[in-house]
Amino acid sequence: MRGATIAAFVALAPLLPAAAVAVGTLKVDAALPYVCTLPSGARPATVRVTAAFPERAAVGEEIRPTDVTTTVELPAEAVADLTALGAATVRAETRLTVGVAQHERRAEVVWSGTAEPVAVPSEGPLTLATSGDVPTLTTDSAGELALAAGGLALDLAPSTADGAATTPASLSVVCVPGPDAEGRTELARVPVGTGEPGSPPSTPAPPTSTAPSTPPTPSAPSPSSGLPLPPRPSDRTPPAGTGTPDGTVPLPGPKTPDAGPRTGQGLTPTDEPAPGTQELRPPVPPCVTEKPTPLSLSAYITGYANVRKLNGASLVPETCVLLEQGLPQFEVRPDGSMHVVTPAEGNLYHHGREETPPFEATFLTFGFAPTKATLVLEQSGPLTVVSDVLLIFPTNILTTHVRVPLTLRVLDVEVNGTRLDVGPSCRTERPLSSPEPEPAKYPGDHLVLVGKGSQTLPDPPVGYILTGGGPLTGEVTIPAFTGCGAGGEDLDRLLTAAISGPGNHIKQMQGSTCSVGVESPPMEFCTQDLQPRQVPKPER
Numbered sequence: 001m002r003g004a005t006i007a008a009f010v011a012l013a014p015l016l017p018a019a020a021v022a023v024g025t026l027k028v029d030a031a032l033p034y035v036c037t038l039p040s041g042a043r044p045a046t047v048r049v050t051a052a053f054p055e056r057a058a059v060g061e062e063i064r065p066t067d068v069t070t071t072v073e074l075p076a077e078a079v080a081d082l083t084a085l086g087a088a089t090v091r092a093e094t095r096l097t098v099g100v101a102q103h104e105r106r107a108e109v110v111w112s113g114t115a116e117p118v119a120v121p122s123e124g125p126l127t128l129a130t131s132g133d134v135p136t137l138t139t140d141s142a143g144e145l146a147l148a149a150g151g152l153a154l155d156l157a158p159s160t161a162d163g164a165a166t167t168p169a170s171l172s173v174v175c176v177p178g179p180d181a182e183g184r185t186e187l188a189r190v191p192v193g194t195g196e197p198g199s200p201p202s203t204p205a206p207p208t209s210t211a212p213s214t215p216p217t218p219s220a221p222s223p224s225s226g227l228p229l230p231p232r233p234s235d236r237t238p239p240a241g242t243g244t245p246d247g248t249v250p251l252p253g254p255k256t257p258d259a260g261p262r263t264g265q266g267l268t269p270t271d272e273p274a275p276g277t278q279e280l281r282p283p284v285p286p287c288v289t290e291k292p293t294p295l296s297l298s299a300y301i302t303g304y305a306n307v308r309k310l311n312g313a314s315l316v317p318e319t320c321v322l323l324e325q326g327l328p329q330f331e332v333r334p335d336g337s338m339h340v341v342t343p344a345e346g347n348l349y350h351h352g353r354e355e356t357p358p359f360e361a362t363f364l365t366f367g368f369a370p371t372k373a374t375l376v377l378e379q380s381g382p383l384t385v386v387s388d389v390l391l392i393f394p395t396n397i398l399t400t401h402v403r404v405p406l407t408l409r410v411l412d413v414e415v416n417g418t419r420l421d422v423g424p425s426c427r428t429e430r431p432l433s434s435p436e437p438e439p440a441k442y443p444g445d446h447l448v449l450v451g452k453g454s455q456t457l458p459d460p461p462v463g464y465i466l467t468g469g470g471p472l473t474g475e476v477t478i479p480a481f482t483g484c485g486a487g488g489e490d491l492d493r494l495l496t497a498a499i500s501g502p503g504n505h506i507k508q509m510q511g512s513t514c515s516v517g518v519e520s521p522p523m524e525f526c527t528q529d530l531q532p533r534q535v536p537k538p539e540r
Contacts, residue, residue, distance in 0.1 A: 024054075024055040025052050025053070025054065025055065026052065026053040026054065026055045026188055026190065027050075027052055028049065028050060028051045028052065028053065028187050028188050029048070029049075029050045030048065030049050030050075030149070030184075030185075030186075030187055031046055031047075031048045032046070032047050032048070032049070032149055032177065032181055032184060032185055033045075033046065033177070033178040033180045033181050033184075034046065034047045034072075034152065034175045034176065034177055034178055034181070035175065035176055035177075035178045035179075035330070035338060035391075036072075036074065036078075036152075036154070036173050036174065036175040037173060037174050037175075037338075037391045037392060037393045037396070038074070038077055038078050038081055038173060038393055039081040039084075039171065039393045039394070040077045040078075040080065040081050040393075041077070041392075041393070042337075042338040042391055042392075043074070043075045043077050043078070044075065044178060045072060045073060045074050045075060045175060046072075046073040047070065047071070047072050047073075047096075047149070047152055047175065048069075048070075048071040048072075048073070049068075049069070049070055049071075049096070049149055049187060050067065050068070050069045050071075051065045051066070051067060051068045051069070051187070051188070052065065052066045052067045053065055053066075053188050053190050054190065055190070055191075056190065056191045056192070057145075057190060057191075057192050057193075058192070058193055059139065059140060059141065059142055059192060059193040060138060060139075060140060061138065061192075062136045062137070062138055063136060063137040063138065063139075063145065063190055063192075064136040065111075065134050065136070067131075068111055068113070068131060068132065068133075068134050069113070069129055069130070069131045070094045070096050070111065070113045070129070070130050070131070070152070071127060071128070071129040071130075072092070072094065072127070072128050072129075072152070072154055072175070073125050073126070073127045073128075074125060074126045074127075074128070074173075075125055076123060076124055076125060078125075078126045079120060079121055079122075079123060079124065079125070079126050081171075082120050082126070082156075082158050082171075083120065083122075085158055085166040085167070085168075086160050086166055087120050087158030087159065087160065087166050088119065088120055088159065088160055088161040089117040089118060089119055089120060089158070089159050090117060090118060090120055090126075090128070090156050090157065090158045090159070091114075091115060091116065091117040091118075091156070091157045091159075092114075092115045092118075092128040092130055092154060092155070092156055092157075093112070093113065093114050093115075093130065093154075093155040093157075094111075094112065094113045094114075094128075094130045094152060094153070094154050094155075095110050095111070095112050095152070095153040095155075096110065096111040096112075096113075096149060096150070096151075096152050097109075097110055097149075097150035097151045097152070098110070098111055098147055098148065098149060098150060098187070099147070099148045099149075099150050100137060100145065100146070100147055101145075101146045101147075101148070102139055102141060102143050102144065102145050102146070102192070103141065103143050104294075105139075105141075105294070105519075106294045107518075107519075108150070109134070109135045109137070110135075111132075111134040112132050112134070113130030113131050113132040114130055114131075114132055115128060115129060115130040115131070117157075117159065120158070128154075139192055141192070141193075142192055142193030143191075143192060143193070144189050144190070144191050144192070145189065145190045145191075145192050146186060146188075146189050147186070147187045147188045147189075147190075148185045148186045148187060149177070149185045149186075149187055150177070150185070151174070151175065151176050151177075152174075152175040152176075153172065153173075153174060153175075153457065153458070154172070154173040154174075154175060155170060155171075155172055155173075155458065156170065156171040156172075156173065157169065157170050158170075158171065171394075172394065172456075172457030172458050173393075173457075174391060174396065174457060176330055176340060176391070177330065178330065179330055179332065282318075282535050284300060284318045284535055285318065285319075285320055285350055285351065285357055286320070286351070286531065287299075287300060287320030287321075287322070287349060287531045287532055288349075288529075288530070288531060289322055289516040289517070289530070292516040292517035292530070293324065293517045294517045294518055295324055295325040295326075295517065296322070296323070296324055296325075296515070296516040296517040297322075297323040297324075297325060297344070297346075297466075297467070297513040297514065297515060297516065298320065298321065298322050298323070298513060298514050298516055298531065298532050299320075299321050299323075299469060299510055299511050299512065299513045299514065299532050299534075300318045300319065300320060300321070300510075300511045300532050300534070300535050300536060301318070301319050301321055301472075301508050301509065301510045301511070301536065302315070302316060302317060302318045302319065302508065302509060302535075302536055302537075302538045303315075303316060303471075303472075303506070303507050303508035303509050303538045303539065304316070304506070304507055304538055304539075304540050305476075305504065305505075305506045306504050306505045306506070307361070307363065307478070307499055307504055308501060308502075308503045308504050308505075309498060309499060309500075309501050310363035310498065310499065311363075312361075312362075312363045313540065314359065314360075314361030314375070315359060315361075315538055316356055316359055316377070316508065316538075317356065317357045317359050318357075318535055318536075319348055319349075319350065319356045319357065320348065320349040320350065320532075321346060321347075321348060321349070321383070321510075322346045322347055322348075322349050323344045323345070323346035323383075323385065323513075324344065324345055324346055325342065325343070325344040326342065326343040326344060326345075327342070328340050328341065328342040329341050329342070329343075337390060337391075337392075338390075338391045339388055339389060339390055339391065340388075340389040340391065341386060341387070341388050341389075342386075342387045342466075343384070343385065343386055343387075344384070344385040344386075344387070344466070345382050345383065345384050345385070346382075346383050346385070347379055347382070347383050348377075348379050348383065348404075353378075354378070354379035355376055355377060355378045355379060356376055356377045357376070358374050358375065358376045358411060359374070359375055359376070360372060360373070360374055360375075361373050361375055370415070370416055370417075371413065371414070371415050371416075371498075372413070372414045373410055373411075373412065373413045373414075374410070374411040374412040374413075375408060375409065375410055375411065376408075376409050376411060377406045377407070377408060377409075378406065378407045378409055378427075379404060379405065379406060380405045380406070380407050380431055381404070381405040381431075381444075381446070382404075383402070383403070383404040384402075384403045384404070384442075385400060385401070385402050385403075385466065386400065386401050386403075387399075387400045387465075387466050388400070388401075394456055394457070395454050395455065395456040396454065396455045396456075396457075397452075397453075397454055398451075398452070398453035398454060398455065398461060398463065398464070398465055399450065399451070399452055399453075400450070400451040400452075400453075400464060400465075400466055400472075401437075401448060401449075401450055402448070402449040402450075402451070402472055403442055403446050403447070403448055403449075404446060404447055405431035405432075405444065405445060405446040405447070406431055406432050406446075406447050407427050407428050407430070407431050407432070408427060408428045408432060408478065409426065409427040409428075410422050410426040410427065410481070410484065410495065411426075413495075420491070421485070421486040421487065421489075422484045422485060422486070422491055422495075423483065423484060423485055423486040425483035425484075426481060426482075426483050426484035426485070426491070426495070427481065427482065427483060428478060428479040428480070428481055428482070428500075429479050429480050429481065429482040430445050430479045431444075431445040431446055431447070431479075432445070432446075432447050432476045432477065432478060432479065433445040433446065433447070433476065433477045433479070434446065434447050434448035434449075434474050434475055434476050434477070435448065435475065436448055445479075447474060447476055447506070448474050449472035449473060449474040449506065449508060450472065450473060450474060451463070451464030451465075451466075451470055451471065451472045451473075451510075452464055453465050453470065464510075466513065467512065467513050467515075468512055468513075469509070469510040469511045469512045469513070469534070469536060470509070470510060471507060471508070471509055471510075471539065472507070472508045472509075472510060473505070473506065473507050473508075474505075474506045475502075475503060475504065475505055475506070476504045476506055477501065477502040477503075477504070478499055478500045478501060478504055479500060480492070480496040480500050481495040481496050481499070481500065507539060507540065508538075509536040509537065509538055509539055510536060511532055511534035511535060511536040512525045512532070512533075512534045513525065513532065514526035514527075514530065514531065514532045514533065516530050
């Protein structure tokens with residue numbers, strides 16, 4: 001009888017009003033292995049996430065997670081750390097990054113939670129449960145919406161038995177999914193516009209023109225550091241409960257083509273336009289990503305390169321760098337240190353060529369002959385970036401290595417006002433080379449630039465970080481020259497004697513990156529035509 005009743009309801013369902021078709025609730029209860037940085041070191045922990053979702057949703061309908069609780073079970077070492085501060089109670093706040101995916105579209109939201117103070121136990125683990133309202137989601141496409149847990153920031157405010165704050169007054173703990181969490185961080189899958197839970201995704205609907213023109217959408221996953229850094233001005237993840245005026249966070253939709261030509265105009269951070277005026281920035285070469293993905297980045301870089309033999313430095317002009325980031329990886333090294341490593345690969349870009357713009361350098365050759373040369377650095381292999389975050393307490397250490405094989409080409413030379421014909425093929429016989437810390441892993445001649453930074457949570461990072469830019473430095477050996485001269489004159493030895501040799505210092509300044517491929521790029525760092533807005537200033 002019961003089966004017949006269900007069959008009858010299914011048969012009548014298309015004839016009933018939409019409000020009569022009840023939508024069930026999808027309960028989530030996921031216990032995930034994490035690694036957290038405590039004052040005593042990196043320790044394993046368990047993060048448990050509970051929530052409720054609708055079993056399915058219509059296209060454009062709000063998906064509102066409810067009853068969201070984040071419970072962190074810290075090991076006994078956390079109790080010892082708090083006891084050493086004289087803490088009797090501790091209050092916790094959490095910020096869990098949740099990745100949202102539908103087809104090829106990606107976004108991130110932050111689930112924030114708070115809790116009342118709890119007593120610090122005398123021994124054993126410490127369990128902290130937080131809850132709070134979280135952003136709702138909407139999507140303009142049909143298909144399964146997948147949510148997965150990411151990095152967790154845990155802020156602890158310990159107090160003594162008489163209610164006074166301890167010293168320090170707060171502890172910031174960074175947690176990342178542990179090595180055993182691979183493939184286990186998924187929280188829920190919600191079918192959108194597909195009728196029944198678990199049914200296969202439908203073809204994505206085309207974007208509509210009714211969406212807000214500049215919705216405050218969350219960012220695409222940003223693996224620049226691989227850990228949950230607190231929001232910088234460039235971070236696009238809205239706090240819990242924000243988004244559109246009703247608190248909804250739209251999922252970025254398919255990217256639409258630009259309506260007009262790319263003009264190459266934008267702003268430097270100090271050139272704010274008056275209302276209604278055209279945006280301006282210093283004249284720089286175009287920096288356009290032709291086929292962006294959600295992990296595409298672009299930035300300008302400029303700085304000085306010393307030539308030790310000539311006792312001078314040449315200014316390498318603003319050069320476009322296009323990058324495609326990989327996914328962050330958690331590593332435990334043989335010495336027990338814990339790292340989050342994020343790779344990237346890309347290239348220089350100047351009017352379709354993988355090179356810098358031509359630049360002039362003026363020196364006194366051999367100490368007395370005024371010489372002016374027009375040079376260009378040509379890329380001869382992949383540009384790779386490895387961002388490494390050492391997870392230690394209380395300050396994480398950020399180290400970035402940029403590697404790229406570059407050949408120095410000489411276009412024109414003028415000595416004491418007289419042009420010296422170097423011919424069309426004058427260049428170093430092999431790429432510039434730097435001391436390589438990992439020669440077995442990165443063989444061959446190439447330039448190595450290093451960026452160093454740090455972060456003491458909850459403060460923003462200082463120094464170099466890929467998405468925020470900063471100084472990159474290195475030492476380079478300039479090889480011998482070949483192919484220099486015209487009309488039977490061989491100038492190889494002359495240029496080699498004047499320029500080639502080791503110990504040439506390089507300092508390049510990188511600007512903040514533009515996240516080109518996300519649906520709503522951060523306009524404080526991107527121009528309207530999706531080029532890097534920030535043009536860095538060179539420093540010696």
